[in-house]
Amino acid sequence: MPIKLDDPNALEQLTEKLSKRRQLQEMMKEVNAVIRSSKSDDAKIDFIMKKCGKSREEARNFLHPSESWCDPGFAAWELANNNQEIGRLRKRIQEVERYREAAARAEKEGNSEFPFDGGRIVDNVPANRLQIFFDRKPDADVRTRLKQNGFRWAPNSGAWQSYRHGYTLDWAKREFNAEAIQ
Incomplete structure (x- = not known):
């Protein structure tokens, strides 16, 4: 294992x-x-x-x-x-x-967040997850792209999430044009 x-x-x-x-x-x-x-x-x-x-x-x-x-x-x-x-x-x-x-x-400092139009990306280090929170349910095309890139719906957190990897964070930031909160 x-x-x-x-x-x-x-x-x-x-x-x-x-x-x-x-x-x-x-x-x-x-x-x-x-x-x-x-x-x-x-x-x-x-x-x-x-x-x-x-x-x-x-x-x-x-x-x-x-x-x-x-x-x-x-x-x-x-x-x-x-x-x-x-x-x-x-x-x-x-x-x-x-x-x-x-x-x-x-x-100590909190998780990194990357807002975008219609939601936010959270790099949840303690949970070892990259989470994407949407303001409303994303359309079928967006859900398909999320699944193709390793994200799954997690009802317990109300987010689409994946294990933390540099490439998943990069993909999500590019896909949703997200910028870091300063």
Whole structure:
């Protein structure tokens, strides 16, 4: 299940995932280094068993794969994919930190509003929503364009809303010729 920005435990969950991925990366690098070393096969198998939690047979198959096209140890793509996931998690942690700062700022200063002829756009940071309030029900063409751009009617708030994204705010401001309240 994805970790949402507004989840109160998001930072802890992402940090834990990042820690596990870093440990996995180090383990894979250590195992590959031992496999390439000049140690005996028994020493390599014992190390793989200890590091990876594999049985003796699994470790032997890992060291000497039965398929001719497989190299022993972890493949380069496994290391690369894990490293990319580490980078993605770092960026996601930065996103969560920026969101929390913006939410705290919005709690103090209020949400940004962008009025337009017939309504207003509200960047509701604490709720992690971009909301569009209309003075009256928009026509079918406007409702269709809202839906095509990720907005849904939310009766509980009386607004058309979407998750906060820079592109949805930009689209809404362009679509309705909205300007920021000074």
